[in-house]
Amino acid sequence: MKKGTLLLSLLISGFSAFCQDNLTERQQIENTIQLYFDGWATGDTTKVGKAMHASCHLKNYRDGKFIDYSRNQYLSFFKPHPRPKNLTTRIVAIDVTDNMGSAKVEISTEKDLFTDYFNLMKTNEGWLIADKVSTRKSHRVFDINAIQLQKETIVEGLKRPWSMAFISEEEALISEKEGDLVLLNLVTKERKTIQGFPTDLEDSLGGFGDNTGKFEVLLDPDFKNNKYLFLSYAAKSAKGRTTKIIRAVLENGVLSQIKVLFVAEPFTFERVHYGGGMAFGSDGKLYFTIGERLFNEKDEPVLPIAQNREDKRGKIYRINSDGTIPNDNPTFGEKAIPGLYAMGIRAAQGITLNVKTNQLWFSEHGMHQGDEINVLKAGANYGWPMKTTGKYRYADFAPKPIAGNVYTDPVWSWAQTVAPTGLHFYTGNEFAAWNQNLLVGGLSKGSLWRLVIEGETVKSAEELFVDDRLRIRKVVQSPLGKLYLLSDEVNGKVIRVRNAAL
Structure with a gap:
């Protein structure tokens, strides 16, 4: 019996250690901070002390004096007490480099707001707070759900920026539809043009409705190690132009080792509806959109x-990052284009991953109205031009029914x-x-939409910034959760959306 109890104890201990080892560094830091929060809230010196390294010092500046407490001095201030009413805690930001980390946290009581900055180290005992700098001020209790929208232009003068890929919190690659691929420092505002872009790029004419140019820039999930990035753009030839998907290595501001992954033949002289949206799924596969390239349905x-x-x-594709085709792709028949994942697409530009559900969602331009939001399904046919939630430009357009086809409806469509x-x-965390x-950007009239989602159902839709409209090409979020917009303008902007209520 004793041997069985001992064995069970060892198994439980081993499983606990296994779970801890498999947590991400960020999750382990969050656990340490939560231990600190729990101890602080009830005066539990065991919990607070366990979150801190023995050498930890706590510092602040008050009434013109610099104050420095040792860990033991700090713990002596705590007395056990019930958790106060209206106490809220939150982790504002975490940054990790190897075995070093930093965090900003807030503790709000009924009367005061405590803002702490932690430096953390990973030791044999796990992540511990190495030192803390704090401030305290009287305030109204913050409401984490309060929202007061505010725009801040970070950079302007971009030539119709199309997409933005964060290399770090401070640096991002931006593709200008009518300009360059640039590396932008969001702090210093310095811009560097990336060299080595393919010479078959077809530049935009700059006229209304001309979709030609550079499209998506997307980092490989393992970019830190392999330096791969993916680009979509309008490529030209003697026969016209079409969408091309490539992979390249980015080092020292230069693209090299360019590999063509997909060319959406045939080349035509239409200058619209290239698609070009790209995203990695939770399965590590590359998904991208290709438009049907027609402006009028009468030309079908x-x-x-x-x-x-x-x-x-007029399709969406799924491929491996080296351009090969996954074995588990849906089957569309022997003559179907390799990599085909979904069809019946008119003009889909945006595609994004819901990291909570691992589903990909995409936006699509309709004809007259009929703009849609769809959930991407393997093997689905989204119906264009056999059906639309809007109107055709030509009332007499009547495509011949295709026997056996089943069409997937959008989860949302706009009346306008x-x-x-x-x-x-x-x-x-900011919102x-x-x-x-x-969050969905819109070009027509200049709009930004917030859709409340439950499962695959859009419960409500709210248009934001209705009194301050801009053509929004892209909505992006930084590694630490900051919200940015790209404006589709000749004088294009990177705009930070802030919550002035916090």
Whole structure:
């Protein structure tokens, strides 16, 4: 009996250690901070002390004096007490480099707001607070759900920025549809043009409705180690232009080792609806959108482009990051384009991953109205041009029904024209009430939309900044959760959206 009890104890201990080892560094730091919060809230010196390294010092500056407490001095101030009413705690930010970390946290009581800055170290005992700097001020109790929207222009003078990929919290790559691929420092505002972009790029004419140029820039999930990035753009040839997807290595501000992953033949002389949206799924596969390239439905062939499994246009694809085709892709028949994942697409530009559900969602431009939000499903046919939630430009357009086809409905469509583009599921802390809301930029009239999602149902839609409109090309979130917009303008901007209520 004793041996069995001992064995069970060892198994439990081993499982606990295994779980701890498999937590991310950020999660382990969050656990340490939560231990500190729990001890602080009830005066439990065991918990507070366990979160701190023995050498930890706590510092602040008050009434013109610099104050420095040792760990033992600090712990002596605590007395056991019930958890106060209206006490709230939150982790504002965490940054980790190897075995060093930093965090900003807030503790709000009925009367005061305590803001602490922790430096942390990873030791044999796990992550511990090495030192703390704090401040305290009287305030109203903050409401984490309070929202007061405020725009701040970080950078302007960009040439119709199309997408933004964060290399770090301070640096991001930005693709300008009518300009360059640039590396932008969001703090110093310094810009560096990335060299080595393919020479078959077709530049935009700069006219209304011309979609030609650079599109998405997307980092490989393992970019830190392999330096791979992915680019979509309008490529030209003697036969016209089309969408091209490439992979390249970025080192020292230069693209090299360029590999073509997909070319959406045929080349045509239309200058619209290239698609070009890209995202990695939770499965590590690369998903990208290709538009049907027509402006008017009257130009459709007898078998419409987006319904033709042998035509690369009007589809969404799923490939491995090296361009090979996954074995578990859906089957569309022997003659179908390799990599085909979904069809019946008119003009989808935005595609994003919901990290909570691991689903990919995408936006799509309709004809007259009929702009949509869809959940990406393997093997789905989204119906264009056989069906639309809007109206056709030509009332007499009547595509011949295709026997056996089953069409997938959108989860949301607008009654008005929005021209939805880049979209993003919000996961930051600054707008706590928006957690898992879908934010969608719009080109028509200039709009930003917030959709409240429950499962695959849009429960409500709110248009933001209705008195301060800009054509929004992309909604992005930094590694630490800051919210940014890209404006589709000749004088394009990177805009930080702030919550002035906090």
